[in-house]
Amino acid sequence: MSATARSDPELVAAHRDGDRTAFDELVRRHGDRLWAVALRTLRHREDAADAVQEALVSAYRRIDGYRGEASVSAWLHRIVVNVCIDRIRRERVRPTVPWPERDVPARGPDPVHELTTRLAVGDALALLPIEQRVAVVLVDVQGYPVAEVAAILQVAPGTVKSRCARGRARLAVLLGHLREVGA
Known part of the structure; x- marks a missing residue:
């Protein structure tokens, strides 16, 4: 085999x-x-x-x-x-440094705006408490199911959901300026 x-x-x-x-x-x-x-x-x-x-x-x-x-x-x-x-x-x-993703080509009509957005999201993620950051990265960025993230983090699925919810709420505040730019 x-x-x-x-x-x-x-x-x-x-x-x-x-x-x-x-x-x-x-x-x-x-x-x-x-x-x-x-x-x-x-x-x-x-x-x-x-x-x-x-x-x-x-x-x-x-x-x-x-x-x-x-x-x-x-x-x-x-x-x-x-x-x-x-x-x-x-x-x-x-110190804050750019979030490198050279393997991902720029998409959309404005690569500068996309890069700026990606950097802003990276900076905002860095401001989250580590427990929230890890949960958001695993669930929302990497796309793992909540149950699998719960197993990875050795916590209950509800804990993963609440960490993600708190992290997302905090990201919404930190990234609110992006909605105004894109509007």
Whole structure:
């Protein structure tokens, strides 16, 4: 059976049994989404890369502790989110820098307006409390279902919903000026 045909739990079991390619396949399968969460949470490419690397090293070392209570994806995301939260708590004050997204081409008739909007949203997200920011990034930016985010964050689905609602309300105030510009 090829590595790509195996399920995540099968890859975890294969890794535990000494298959050197199994963990690599998990990284290939989930790495892009882990990176996106880290980048949008930390807002710095270097910090996000370091966080993902630290999280994957941690997952690699602690894979024997994976009990299968949540999906492998949720387990990996939880590790990345924890690393990101730890980094934010260690470095509370960071200068604001543009939110790079060179892989996403500008859309619409006004790329300058779109870039300005993207930067404003990134700046507003950075002002949210970390719990709200992580919930909004996972649900609204990355598109994860609330139940999966609840598993990643190890909280009740209602907690995810309330964090998102509070975060969205705060973003609406912080980004209200964009409605006036676009009107």
